[in-house]
Amino acid sequence: MSNTSISRVDEVELVESRGSVGRPPSPAVAGPALETISTRLSKQNPEVSDSTRDTPPHSSTVTAEASTANSAGPLDRKALILLLIQHFSSSWGSRTAEFAIYLFLITLFPDSLLPASIFGFLTTGTAIVLSGWAGHQIDIRNNLRLVRFSIVAVKISACGAYAGSLILFYRLASDEQLTREWSTPLGGGMFALIVISGCIQNISGVALSVAIERDWVTVIAQGSSDHLTLINTYMRRIDLLCKLLAPLFVSLLTSVTSNIIAAYCLCGVEAGCVIFELLWIDIVYRRFPSLQAAQADKEIENRRQSQLRGSRPTPDLLVNLRTNLRSYFHNNLSDWREFTQHPIFLSSISISCLYFTVLAFDGTMISYLKSESYTDPFIAGMRGLNVVAGLLGTVAMPFLERKLGLVRAGNWSIWSEAICLLPVILSFYVGGSLPSAHGPTWKSALLFGGMMLSRIGLWAFDLCQLKELQLALATHPRRNAISALQYSLQNIADMLKYVLTMILSQPSQFRIAALTSFVSVVVGATTYLGYVRRERGHILHSDKIPLLRRRSE
Template sequence: MEKDIELTDLLNTEDNQELFENGPSLHHGKVPLETVFFARRLLYVSHFFAQFAEIAWQFCLTLFLSACTHYQSLILVSTYGLSLGLAVCFGGSKIGRFIDQTDRLYAARVFIWSGNLSVVAATAFSFILLSQSDELGPTEQINQDEILENSSWLKRRFNGVPLNWSSVLALIGIHVFGSAAQVLAQGFLVAVERDWAVVLSRSAAESLSANEPNRDDVGHSFSIWLSDTNVAMKQIDLGCKVAAPAAAGLLIPFFSGEATPSPHALRWVCILIGIFNTAALVVEYVCTARIHQLLPALANKEAGLENAWQNDSCIGMESRMENKSMQRSPSALRRLSSELGIYFEERPVCWAGLGLALLYLNALTFGNGIMTAYLLYRGMDLSSVGALRGVASAIGLCGTFVYHLSASRLSLEATGMWSISYQLTCLVLCILSLLTSVKRWAFILLVGGVCLSRIGLWVFDIAVTQMQQEQVPNDRRGVVGGVQQSLNAGFGLLIFVLGFFFPHPRDFFVFVSTGFASVALATLLFAFAVYRVNK
């Protein structure tokens, strides 16, 4: 099955040009299989640009906020992460309900336009902040340390942060628009990964059954297509996590002439990020519109189609009644309670999802900015940090191939169980890094444990995602996906709460211990889910 994601290659053949210009022709009421292939490749293109733009933006923003304190504090990285977590935590379920109740194409366009324009606004505020940060140099910050030595606890937390009015307004703008961009990006991810990919895979399975009338394993074909699509999209995610930080880590020092760039050297990167997100907006908009045109099933959000596959008519009717009840209720607390109720009714997959959410209570990753800021504090240059993040993502990319092999031989439950256990074993190396006094070995154990654990992390992530896709009915998929994103963000923001109370990089041992404990608890929860399945 083709997984090429180059847009120009998609339009080179006459068949693909005809599909792009004229739309699909129907065969016995089914979409031709070649049309589904083409739609899936367009889905990959849209997903690639969305993920590359998002990852490049988040990586560069971590550098912007760290540079504002001249790499001497985790406080801005922590407050930004906390604002992201709160926004997704409280907005995730509402986004999920919006997805369930709104036309698929309209929802996707809202996420694309609003999300990318929010990033552009946040980069403009970042430019202002970086322009102001050079007014307070490292020497002045050292003097400020002496002044604040006997000051209040709160003032010491914000030591080194530029606090003039223009910088404060810029920081507020970054936190507000950056949080909005994250919520909208998660909404687009839920819509595409949890919904569009399922409809596409179902269309492929129906096309196969139309081409082979004697075929009686349509459900099996659906599962294979869905698994292949999930793996390919995760490979795109991880490929972007390799390319975007590595490119930034190499190109920023090249253009700035500094291994650890100053705020002044970083401000022009803001303009490049804004330009790239504008270009990504155009590509995502065109691709999603064309996919929607190619697959008529995307225009149908009735629960009946899903019921035909999963025999969940009673559940679907109950869910619709709950939806109407919640629409009548003005109470946000009641809506939240109902959404959590819907999520936890999906047993035992809810326990697997809760285990996945617990993995976000873990700073042992290059993705949340805290470990990046810690390595910069310990003297590692930016190019090395970017390269290590790329290595970790490349190892995680191997996990997608491992998942494909494992899922073809084992059940999803068995695949998830061995992968989360493997991740926990790798993080033992990070705990050992706290016990050695040799700096070089501590680095090797810490970075090695984090990098090796990526295989287990992504195998587990894909396994739980597919369990939810296959076991959650169509008319609940948006709510369950939104609540899952909220839970992920809720646990993730706890890391940044820790960063607020332990802002100095020398307290990184707190994050190492917390990360190991969270993965251990996730292992126990998933083991309970497997027990409930087998009971």
């Protein structure tokens, strides 16, 4: 396909190329059709203005999706609401468990941070190793069944972690020394249960997220860029609200009642929500015919691939373990190779770099702030302001996309985050002392103000990158397996952050970790420039910059 992007395409030809069911065309159909249209347009209009071109010159998939942006019908409002309610329930459960389990571990083992560090390291490592496998299962298995299984697995594993914590809390109430030393048989056994449950919950959550947020959302949008932006934005806002409210809810529950009652309540909520989530997801699947049609297409493709390999459509993983393991590693390596060669890989590297940071209100940052005498209400207030700023980012992203185009909107967003983090770094290195509750007010203002403003760019870029990934892999036969590899990259960066904080464990060394985090953000933004150039053919409009215009002349 030529480098000339398609700026206008006849609607009649697009409707015909989409097929009778209104789904995005298959590569076999879309490719020749778009090639013919592109050739004809290039002959009629050989020069296309750079200012209007924001579609990738090397990506026919994104071009096809952008061309069909407004051809999909209206969304089923009831089904969309139920999808968002299910996502809220799932995100709420994940956020409460994420915060509560760490809180329980710190309470149970106050003399050592090692249990909490091991828990985070192993659960993150599990996601790194098995994310690709989880995505592959979404590609080859029945989607509805896998989503149901993932929902049940997430809820059961969360209940298992709460149950292990409850047993330790009861034993702690009867004999404080039994669980204060986490290496005792009881402490070690229950800690193992909590870790295993956390690993299962993490990988099941990855599968659920890839299946719904990457796969289902793309299918439901039916090639409409507006629909895709709308659904992604709503889901990200739900994630942010849960990120803000779930920890506050857990803190309120443990403060008003006790850790035991809080664990019982959280476990009961998880057990009760599983029934409703299964019901909601079934209704969503039935009310969106495109999901059923996509599943039928996938089954046909899987049968065709199985016939070519001379194997059954869905081989039993328990039969011939050695063959299955060899096949798993071969497929995983093949997916990684294809992922690294795909144009979207640079964009995935960019967002993964943003996960290698201590400049976020996670456990590491909160521990540092408490060591510098910041009060809990103040920290909670600053965290709330950061979430509000993140919500503003989800509002800004659709506006930026309309004004600048998707790729340029992502570029502006990630660089705005990097620029806003500059005052944060200055607060650690200017003025001698570290930011603290008893230090100069201007240092705290730089620290918290810069972090808050950076959240706008962070979440706007997150939405841009998510949509880029969805469009780039929309017609890929193994899009879920490859999408899951981005989770692996993000978890690798997250794990490296844990390694960094284990090395720089003293509060006085936090400034080094902060500087390293800022460098990682700049590296991510610079990498994204490579993606911008690859997709748009240039980074800056040379005709709009006098110096560059004279050189080109």
